[in-house]
Amino acid sequence: MILADQFFPGALGGIAALHGAHYARHWGFGTVFEAKVAAELAAFACRQAPGDLVLLGRDDAGLAASLILDLNDPASGPRGAHLRWFIVSDRCRGSGIGRKMLAQAMRHADAQSGGKAWLTTFAGLDAARHLYESAGFRLAAEAEGEAWGSRVVEQEFHRG
Numbered sequence: 001m002i003l004a005d006q007f008f009p010g011a012l013g014g015i016a017a018l019h020g021a022h023y024a025r026h027w028g029f030g031t032v033f034e035a036k037v038a039a040e041l042a043a044f045a046c047r048q049a050p051g052d053l054v055l056l057g058r059d060d061a062g063l064a065a066s067l068i069l070d071l072n073d074p075a076s077g078p079r080g081a082h083l084r085w086f087i088v089s090d091r092c093r094g095s096g097i098g099r100k101m102l103a104q105a106m107r108h109a110d111a112q113s114g115g116k117a118w119l120t121t122f123a124g125l126d127a128a129r130h131l132y133e134s135a136g137f138r139l140a141a142e143a144e145g146e147a148w149g150s151r152v153v154e155q156e157f158h159r160g
Contacts, residue, residue, distance in 0.1 A: 001064060001097055002029050003104075004056040011056055012041055014063035018087050023148075028083075032149025041085060042125045044070055046158035055091065055101045064092045067101045071112055080116025082110045086128075098132060106159070107160060115160035132157050 049072045050055070057065030065088040073082040078126030083105060087100040109117040119137065121128060137157040145154040 001092070002058045003097070003101070004054075004058060004098075005087055006054055006056075008058075009125055010046055011063060011066075011145070012038070012130060015056075015066045015075075015085055015087070018063060018066065018089055019085070021136065022090070024089060027150065027152075029148055029150050036147075036149065037085065041068075044068065044073075044084070047072065051112050052150070053105055055104060057097050057101065061091065063144060064089045065097050066096075067105055069105045076118065079118040079159060080113040081118075083117055083119040086119070097106070102131060103133050107158070113160075117159045119157050120147070121155050121157065123147065123155055135159065 003019055011094040016034055018040040019037045020029075023029035023033055042115075044052075053067075053069035053071075055065075055067045056063060056067075067086040068084045070076070070082040070084050073084075076082050084101070086098070088095075106115075106117070108114055115136075117137070118140070119132065123142070137159045139155060140158040141156040146149060146152075147154055
C-alpha cells in the first residue's frame with residue numbers, strides 16, 4: 001500500500017465511487033449521497049489550501065482509502081479541522097491502513113489546529129465510532145436527519 005499526500009488523476013472520482021458503492025451496498029444510500037460527496041469533494045479540491053491534509057491509499061487495484069483533513073472549511077468555525085471523506089475499501093478493511101491514516105491526520109491536527117477537529121457521521125457505524133473515539137473524538141450532537149439523502153441518526157463528533 002502506497003500512501004499519497006496529494007490528489008492524483010482519477011482520485012476525486014475514485015473517492016466518490018468508493019463512498020457511493022460502499023454506502024449503497026451497506027446502507028441503501030443512493031445517488032443523492034454520491035452526488036453530495038462528489039460536489040463537496042470537488043469544491044474542496046478547488047479551494048484546497050496549505051495546511052489541508054490529503055491522504056490517499058493506493059494498492060495494485062487502485063484507490064483503496066481516503067481521508068481529508070480540511071483546515072479551511074468555512075463551516076468549521078471554532079470546531080477546528082474538519083475530518084472528511086474517510087473511507088477504506090472493503091478489500092483493505094482490517095489491514096490497519098485506516099488507523100494509520102487517522103493517526104497521521106490527528107498528528108497534523110495537533111500541529112495545525114491545536115488538536116481541534118470535528119467530523120459528521122451517523123449512528124450504526126460502530127467500528128468507525130470506536131476508531132474515532134480511540135483518537136480522542138467524543139459525540140457532541142445527535143439528531144435524525146437526511147443530510148445524506150436517507151433518514152439516519154446524524155452525529156457530530158469533536159476532538160480537542
